[in-house]
Structure formats: C-alpha cells, structure tokens
Amino acid sequence: MILLILFAAFATQQMKELLYSTHTTEAQTNSKMYGVNISGAEFGDQNLPGEHGKHYIYQNNQDSYNYFAQRGQGLIRIPFRWERIQPQAYGNLSEFDIQQLKLVLDQAQTANQKVILDLHNYGRYYNAPMKKEDASKLANVWRKIAEEVKNHPALFGYEIMNEPHDLPEGSDSWAYIAQEVTNEIRKVDTSHPILIPGYSWQSARFWRDNNENLNITDPSNNILYAAHLYFDNDYSGSYNENYDAEGATPQIGRERVQPFLQWLNDKNKKGIMTEYGIPGNDTRWNTVLDNFMNEINKNSRIVGGTYWAAGPWWGDYPLSVEPQGTQDKPQMSVLTKYKSSNPPPTPTPTMSPAVKKQGDTNNDTIINIQDYNILVSEFHQTGDTLTADFNKSGKVDIQDYNILVTFFGK
Secondary structure (H helix, E strand, O other), rough: HHHHHHHHHHHHHHHHHHHHHHHHOOOEEEEEEEEEEEEOOOOOOOOOOOOOOOOEOOOOOHHHHHHHHHOOOOEEEEEEEEHHHHOOOOOOOOOOHHHHHHHHHHHHOOOOOEEEEEOOOOOOOOOOEHHHHHHHHHHHHHHHHHHHHOOOOOOOEEOOOOOOOOOOOOOHHHHHHHHHHHHHHOOOOOOOOOOEEEOOOOOOOHHHHHHHOOOOOOOOOOEEEEEEEEEEOOOOOOOOOOOOOOOOOOOHHHHHHHHHHHHHHHHHHOEEEEEOOOOOOOOOHHHHHHHHHHHOEEEEEEEEEEEEEOOOOOOOOOOOOOOOEEEEOOOHHHHEEEOOOOOOOOOOOOHHHHHOOOOOOOOOOOOOOOHHHHHHHHOOOEEEOOOOOOOOEEEEHHHHHHHHHOOOOO
C-alpha cells in the first residue's frame, strides 16, 4: 500500500493537469465532438410527407454551417422524417430528400464538420407505434440510407431513431428493433458509429429505469448510446415557467445525467448526448448548462454532444441558438467553451479488449487517474475477471502497478 501512496504522489501533477483541463472556464479543444442540432427537416409532422419549403426544410445555407464551425461547433445533428426519406415502407428512397441530405453533408464538409443523421420519428411510422414485427422496416430504410452516404467524408454516424417511447411491446421491443437495425447497417457499413437511443424519450435521468435490457451487439464494436436531457421540472424541454418556478438549481443538469453515466460505466459502453438545451432569457440557465457540459466533458465514457437547437425556422423559440444577424444568442457563450476536435474522416472504432492498451482498465484508450482508481480498488484481489490484472497472473499486484506507471498518461 505504501507503493500505491508513492504512486499517488507521482501522479499528482498529472491529475492536476487532467482535472484542470475539464474545469477551466476558458474555451476547450479536446478529443470530444460538440455541436448543435440544425432542425427543419423534421418539422411539419402533421403533413407527411409534406412539401419542402412549406412544411419542412433542410438547412442549405452554407453560412449557417460556417457560423457554428467558426465557434468550434464541429458536430452537426440533422433531424429528418422517415416518411419523407422513404414514403412507402420497403420502398425506394426519395431522390429529392436523399440529395438534400447529401447537400447537408457537403456543406458540413466545407466547414470541416461531421454529421449525425437522426431519424426523428419517436418509434413511429406515419404515427403508428412500432412493434417487433416492424423491425425489418426500420432496418430496410437505414440500410438504404447507409448505402447512399457511407463513403461521404463528413458522415459521423447514424442515430437510428429519435426518442422512441410508449411502444405497444415496451422496452424489450425497442432493444430487439435496435439490434435488427444494427445488423442490417453493418452489412453495408462496418466503419461508422451507430447511435442507439434509449427507450422512453432517451432520458438520461431515467435511463436505468428503461434500458437495463438495451445491450446491442456490434461486430464492429462501434456503438454509441445516445441520451437526451433537459433541465425543466418535467424533463421535457418545454420550459413553460421561469427558472425559479421550474425548480432549477445550478447543479441540476450534473445531477440528472448521473444515471446515464453510471449505466455506461457499469456496462463498459460509450455514449453521446444528442439533445440538451436551455432558454436564453435568464443567465442562471447558462450556469446550469455550463455545469452539465463540464460534467460530460470530463467523463471518458462520453464522446461529445449536440445542443438543441439551431435551424432557419425557429423564430423566437427560447432554446434556439440560430443567430439573428451578427448577434450571438446568450447560450453560445457556454457552447463556445466546449470546442470540437478535428477528427479523421472516418471515426476510429472503439478498441476491442483483445488489443487494448496495457494499463487501460476501462478501454477508453488512455491510461489516466480512472485506471489508477480501478487498480487501487482491485489491489490484492484474485480472480480471472479483474480489469487491472494487466499481466493476466490471476491477481492484481505490484507488477500490475509497474505496468500502470509505465504507461500512465499515454
């Protein structure tokens, strides 16, 4: 144990640097991807498929992508409707809509951004809730979309559904559907992440209650579980009351995201926050957002997030960060503190356990204080499932400690 204390002293400076990098109030550029939702193509859900430019719109203004890119927002989530991209189940994709998605990808590429394609349908098709028997329908549309866009350098990944909820067969059916869609996408694209939303509105706060059976198998080992979180009283993002009436506190976002973070840690999975947002009418909400983003930014299980929302048709929507002329919305003062890295054209899949780094207990590709903490908790234990048994000796001992010291920070 004395050796462990000495190691703690050795690692103090590294720990300070790691902690400071996640708590600094200055703009941060790191390995995570942050950005915004650019809405419009999911609008007009009472008019399906609807008429482009009247009921819905894809953002085809390059200036919009440039604006967010210049502010460090390198990840764009594009919500769109299934009924528009594929008006008939199992049918051909709409040539117009797939070209619009490709135009979005082109514009994001020009701005050096990546794009999440989000099927914004709530577990429904033409408003009919999905059952297990409908899994092949969703798998069909996603395979066809993947065939069209898989080689585009701006593609980040596929979010297979937005906020599935209240399905006739419950969460079990959603887990089944998500697995079938994953299987089908992997027949044509083995490289890009597949984003799996949680059942019941993707709520990070209630993730554990609704998703204990959501365990997707992926031969590419490149799944991201996608959660949403809002900070008003009913978790909806409506923000019908003011800050005080909503019962908000500065730490409410940090607290509400914990069930999702804990689930990811327990399951040894990676996640992403694809919706979160605040009104721009009270600076106290900015503190809530900043504390929340700091929490996910320092968590190695989270790869990034996209704020809800931007887009050309929001008008006076209080959560909107679409600029009005040259004026930044108040929320941007927080979002610009969390800047995206510039990732390679194709995101690198998560390492499989067989090739993970020596000393990496949690498979996050870097040896840091989290690995040290796990080693401490397992020190002197024996067994064949210990994550800190780096040399596979059947116990965690001084030899494993030496391995961790050797690779610490790498």
